[in-house]
Amino acid sequence: MSVIKVASRYAKSLLDLAKEQNNVEQVLGDIQSFKQAMENRELLLLTKSPIVSLSKKQAIFDQIFKGNFDKLTMSFFDIILRKGREAYLPEIATAFIDQYNRLKGISKVHITTATPLTEQALEAIRTKLIASDITDESIEFSTNVDPSIIGGLVIKIGDKLYDASVQRKLNELKKDFSENKYVKAF
Known part of the structure; x- marks a missing residue:
């Protein structure tokens, strides 16, 4: 079974239990904190290591998370x-957060631009996205500045990517010219 399926099933089980116990927000906070803790390379390696014993992992998890979660x-x-x-x-943590967002009708949108976006520009993008039915009514933005795209923007919503960057258009033109689409044969 794929990692995504396994993670999704466990995440769904946890979310269902949290809903039953009317404790979804607390568990979400725990999972978000756990996901942030997994950014620590040593903790991530420990979690994934087949060499470290179960009792050692349980002791470490208790030491780090018990009393806080x-x-x-737990x-x-x-x-x-x-x-x-x-x-x-x-992966379970990521799947849990994704399922929570679907449950609450929250769309995560990542926008990459060549220069920082103003609040007005973000609001205009929010309005257009909601009107297009691509997203839910509630949108959480994350933004990134990447000067290499030259201009325009790249929007990622879930597994969909909308690339309206100048760099992509230049790459398309370059490809078209290399295939001689614009050069007439004599």
């Missing part, structure tokens, strides 16, 4: 560790 989250981690699925925890 909800009992449901129980979930315990189950994942006992089943030997801890290597999937970073």
